[in-house]
Amino acid sequence: MKLALVVQRYGADINGGAELHARYVAEHLSGHAEVEVLTTCARDYITWKNELPAGVEPINGVPVRRFPVAHERRPLDFGRRSRLVFDHEHSVADELAWLESEGPASPALIEYVAQAAGTVDYIIFFSYRYYHAYHGPRRASSKAILVPTAERDPAIGLSIFGPIFRGVRAIMYNSPEERTMIEAAANNPQVPGVVVGVGSEVPARSDPARFRQAFSAHRPFAIYIGRIDENKGCGELFDHFQRYARTFPRGLDLLLIGTPVMPIPEHHRIRHLGFVSDRDKFDALAAADLLIMPSYFESLSMVALEAWALGKPVLANGRCDVLKGQCIRSRAGLYYESYEEFVEALYALESNGPLHDRLGRNGREYFASHYAWPVIERKYLDMFARLQAEPAPARAMEPLPGWFARRRKDCRAAASVLADLPAGATIDRAETARSA
Amino acid sequence: MSDLNVRSESLDVEQIMSQIRSRIREKRGVDYTEQEIRELANVKLEKFLDPGGVRSDLLEQYRKGRESGTTLRNYAFEDTTLYESNRGFIVWLRKMLQPILKLFFNPNPLIDVLHKQSKMNDSFLHSEALYYELIHNLVLETTRMGIEVKNLKMRVESMSSRLDFDERRARALEGVVQYRPGAVPPLQPPAGPNAATNAQGPATEAESAERRARRRRRRGRRRPDQRGPEGQAMASGPDGPDDHGDSGPAESFEPAGRAADDPHES
Numbered sequence: 001m002k003l004a005l006v007v008q009r010y011g012a013d014i015n016g017g018a019e020l021h022a023r024y025v026a027e028h029l030s031g032h033a034e035v036e037v038l039t040t041c042a043r044d045y046i047t048w049k050n051e052l053p054a055g056v057e058p059i060n061g062v063p064v065r066r067f068p069v070a071h072e073r074r075p076l077d078f079g080r081r082s083r084l085v086f087d088h089e090h091s092v093a094d095e096l097a098w099l100e101s102e103g104p105a106s107p108a109l110i111e112y113v114a115q116a117a118g119t120v121d122y123i124i125f126f127s128y129r130y131y132h133a134y135h136g137p138r139r140a141s142s143k144a145i146l147v148p149t150a151e152r153d154p155a156i157g158l159s160i161f162g163p164i165f166r167g168v169r170a171i172m173y174n175s176p177e178e179r180t181m182i183e184a185a186a187n188n189p190q191v192p193g194v195v196v197g198v199g200s201e202v203p204a205r206s207d208p209a210r211f212r213q214a215f216s217a218h219r220p221f222a223i224y225i226g227r228i229d230e231n232k233g234c235g236e237l238f239d240h241f242q243r244y245a246r247t248f249p250r251g252l253d254l255l256l257i258g259t260p261v262m263p264i265p266e267h268h269r270i271r272h273l274g275f276v277s278d279r280d281k282f283d284a285l286a287a288a289d290l291l292i293m294p295s296y297f298e299s300l301s302m303v304a305l306e307a308w309a310l311g312k313p314v315l316a317n318g319r320c321d322v323l324k325g326q327c328i329r330s331r332a333g334l335y336y337e338s339y340e341e342f343v344e345a346l347y348a349l350e351s352n353g354p355l356h357d358r359l360g361r362n363g364r365e366y367f368a369s370h371y372a373w374p375v376i377e378r379k380y381l382d383m384f385a386r387l388q389a390e391p392a393p394a395r396a397m398e399p400l401p402g403w404f405a406r407r408r409k410d411c412r413a414a415a416s417v418l419a420d421l422p423a424g425a426t427i428d429r430a431e432t433a434r435s436a
Numbered sequence: 437m438s439d440l441n442v443r444s445e446s447l448d449v450e451q452i453m454s455q456i457r458s459r460i461r462e463k464r465g466v467d468y469t470e471q472e473i474r475e476l477a478n479v480k481l482e483k484f485l486d487p488g489g490v491r492s493d494l495l496e497q498y499r500k501g502r503e504s505g506t507t508l509r510n511y512a513f514e515d516t517t518l519y520e521s522n523r524g525f526i527v528w529l530r531k532m533l534q535p536i537l538k539l540f541f542n543p544n545p546l547i548d549v550l551h552k553q554s555k556m557n558d559s560f561l562h563s564e565a566l567y568y569e570l571i572h573n574l575v576l577e578t579t580r581m582g583i584e585v586k587n588l589k590m591r592v593e594s595m596s597s598r599l600d601f602d603e604r605r606a607r608a609l610e611g612v613v614q615y616r617p618g619a620v621p622p623l624q625p626p627a628g629p630n631a632a633t634n635a636q637g638p639a640t641e642a643e644s645a646e647r648r649a650r651r652r653r654r655r656g657r658r659r660p661d662q663r664g665p666e667g668q669a670m671a672s673g674p675d676g677p678d679d680h681g682d683s684g685p686a687e688s689f690e691p692a693g694r695a696a697d698d699p700h701e702s
Contacts, residue, residue, distance in 0.1 A: 247597070318453075327449055328449050328450055331446075331447050331448070331449050332449075333449065334449060334452065334453060334456075335449075335453065340460045340463075341453075341456060341457065341460065344456045344459060344460060345453075345456055348452070348456065355447075355452075358447050359447070362447060
């Protein structure tokens with residue numbers, strides 16, 4: 001079987017969520033099929049500047065073909081267009097201009113995808129909101145499989161993505177919440193789909209004692225791993241934690257791992273370690289009492305899965321549907337929607353040994369049964385087998401409206417479309433009871 | 437957190453969260469619906485209650501406004517102002533032509549209004565200094581009061597947490613203490629200044645050895661590593677996250693990280 005995998009950026013040192021997801025999937029599927037990765041020469045997701053050489057380069061045994069980006073992103077222009085399509089009535093042409101402005105616009109990549117469609121069995125596109133995942137499936141819809149990595153943000157309310165969600169051969173969702181949201185936005189229940197997610201390269205052994213010694217972390221601590229960003233809920237986390245620290249002078253410390261893009265408060269119980277190696281990261285997770293995930297928007301939290309793989313409970317932001325759903329389904333984490341809930345849940349995890357143990361055990365079981373690599377690979381292979389067994393659908397990708405229709409300002413503001421979509425964790429009670 | 441006992445193998449996170457929420461409701465005494473919370477947020481109550489809501493740069497802005505205001509100097513406007521000039525001839529000519537000018541329009545109301553405006557400007561500039569002082573003092577007082585309210589609120593919060601904790605500790609102790617008739621001698625009225633020492637005096641060596649042994653046995657039972665399921669239930673038991681300072685229940689709990697039996701740990 002021959003597969004092509006198309007993603008906005010790709011590299012051993014590129015650790016964005018969707019990009020890492022794509023790399024893991026490419027590397028694991030390369031054991032079952034001939035995989036080629038098609039991507040851009042960009043390394044920076046804000047500017048899409050061409051930094052890597054065009055051409056083919058093997059990365060961890062997978063051939064990666066890079067194409068130049070036609071133009072860099074201009075943040076001011078993109079911000080202006082985003083405000084227009086998210087907050088005001090607009091036209092399809094406005095949405096297409098927004099997509100072009102967002103980038104990474106690489107017509108050469110799309111041209112190659114159209115040619116490759118004749119030679120490969122399936123083309124897996126990552127991240128629905130980018131240029132390649134819109135234009136690529138339009139050129140090769142009969143071979144297109146989409147991994148949307150969609151979060152609950154206004155982009156899902158743009159009208160141009162509806163035909164893509166309805167026109168691809170299959171969709172590999174990250175979570176039931178993502179599936180519910182996309183099906184409500186695009187009305188595409190006829191498209192074959194499965195909730196897959198992604199595994200993680202969790203080491204077989206971790207050494208918490210080494211971490212505690214190396215980083216002088218002698219007190220019990222909760223850990224946050226990821227970009228330290230207001231958009232990731234870190235502002236609220238700092239506020240809640242400082243209030244908790246005032247109430248509990250002997251409670252947990254907070255350890256932060258990741259690159260900061262916001263100021264970190266000066267507090268003797270908040271420690272920032274910056275960007276650390278994978279080994280340090282996993283040792284830190286193993287040494288922590290629990291992981292805190294304060295993010296409001298996630299399509300799948302890989303770091304939460306890693307914590308569960310290591311038997312650590314998670315305290316997540318309950319306003320993120322996906323995280324809340326994951327906590328409930330896994331029975332391996334608590335969630336909060338206010339300071340009171342944060343402090344009570346943190347206290348319960350910190351002080352209640354049996355509860356902590358039980359959540360940790362559940363997390364390990366949940367990871368093993370849903371996110372271990374053999375399970376993920378099997379889901380992809382089953383989907384390929386299903387698509388091969390089924391005849392290619394008669395439905396084709398809906399064409400773009402005509403020149404005048406494209407310019408008619410009849411598209412609702414994307415934010416208001418998003419507000420109408422169903423929210424909340426998607427819980428299959430029967431499934432949860434079965435796994436319990 | 438008395439109700440968070442993990443007894444069964446299956447664990448329902450939603451149920452735990454509802455227990456946590458009911459505990460918060462108990463503490464808070466009132467629970468708002470999501471709709472009510474949204475309405476409250478829309479009111480921006482903080483603006484009224486929080487001294488932080490008062491713009492900290494208000495005085496600075498005001499001062500700047502005054503400075504820029506002083507550059508616009510007031511003017512004097514009299515009935516001759518319209519005809520003024522440095523050249524005497526021009527002044528004379530304008531006066532001569534005044535009757536002709538009055539054929540076109542009447543400048544008197546204009547002169548009158550501008551004269552009044554000039555007087556009003558004077559009065560405003562005078563009162564502005566008073567307003568500035570008044571606002572300055574008000575902001576200072578509001579800030580001081582806001583800080584005081586915040587301090588008082590924190591003290592009330594801390595005291596109610598301590599009270600809550602003490603009550604629960606008392607209840608827990610009541611459950612632990614067993615009354616045995618005859619174990620404690622009935623209280624005797626004090627006989628003299630040395631009564632207390634005398635009361636302990638007659639205890640024999642054997643009795644005090646027995647008491648020491650009993651105390652040791654009791655301590656041994658309390659060791660956390662020997663705690664049974666009842667002990668664990670208690671550990672997860674009678675306390676919640678309160679302001680218990682250094683002697684709170686958290687100390688009596690087994691640290692969660694160490695309690696976990698992690699095969700990854702080498």
